[in-house]
Amino acid sequence: MRKGFFFAFEGIDGCGKSTQIAEIAGKLQNDVIPYHITREPGGTVIGEKIRSILLSPENNEMSIHCELLLYLASRAQHVQEKILPALQRGEIVVCDRFQDATFAYQGYGRAVPLDTLRNLNAFATGDLAPDCTFIFDLPVQEASARLKQTGKAPDRLEGNSGEFYEKIRKGYLDLAARDPDRYAVFSGMEPVHLLAGRVYEKIMQIMNTNDTLSREG
Ligand code: TMP
Numbered sequence: 001m002r003k004g005f006f007f008a009f010e011g012i013d014g015c016g017k018s019t020q021i022a023e024i025a026g027k028l029q030n031d032v033i034p035y036h037i038t039r040e041p042g043g044t045v046i047g048e049k050i051r052s053i054l055l056s057p058e059n060n061e062m063s064i065h066c067e068l069l070l071y072l073a074s075r076a077q078h079v080q081e082k083i084l085p086a087l088q089r090g091e092i093v094v095c096d097r098f099q100d101a102t103f104a105y106q107g108y109g110r111a112v113p114l115d116t117l118r119n120l121n122a123f124a125t126g127d128l129a130p131d132c133t134f135i136f137d138l139p140v141q142e143a144s145a146r147l148k149q150t151g152k153a154p155d156r157l158e159g160n161s162g163e164f165y166e167k168i169r170k171g172y173l174d175l176a177a178r179d180p181d182r183y184a185v186f187s188g189m190e191p192v193h194l195l196a197g198r199v200y201e202k203i204m205q206i207m208n209t210n211d212t213l214s215r216e217g
Helices: 017-030 045-055 064-088 099-109 114-125 140-150 162-178 192-209
Strands: 005-010 035-039 092-096 132-137 183-187
Touching (some): 005 017, 005 064, 005 099, 005 192, 017 092, 017 192, 045 064, 064 092, 064 099, 099 114, 099 162, 132 192, 183 192
């Protein structure tokens, strides 16, 4: 029996999702609601090792298929080791990226067919999907300016062109348009606190309108 709720936060690099996750964690803590904050790739010891392979700019020769399978390997371990147990304990799981990053980046960005991605992803997750994916949408130029402001060296993915990120932004919006019940799209241009308030309200609304006790997982 799965008692908790699962939310994924998504968007192009620099969209502000990690800031939003920190804001939501603060609100859940204030309201004494048990939660587990995690991320992909990563979230487990094995997953974090896979993350460093995926993001290292040294690995520029990585093939698209290798990249895809590493993201899925990290996810398979994450679901089994951390996400499912937390959901079974009745916690709210907030994940910084999950399957929609694969659909947007490897699907729309790298042109791997979406059907293939959905099948492989279902194998990796055992069909576990977020109750809702929050997408923080903003222009590619703005996101790239924000990344530059951090002063951090770009990782392997962030080294990609603006054109690549335009495809990914469009991908996220397409995914949301195709299945509006499973996504919530917000403007990443809104002030941080205002945006966090809206996101939290949506989380509470989803939890209140679902009968947790009858949910199978
Ligand atoms: P992060 O910087 O948001 O932690 O994400 C790491 C990078 O990995 C980011 O550029 C998005 C990318 N990514 C994919 O390409 N496919 C995936 O399935 C996931 C989870 C992330």
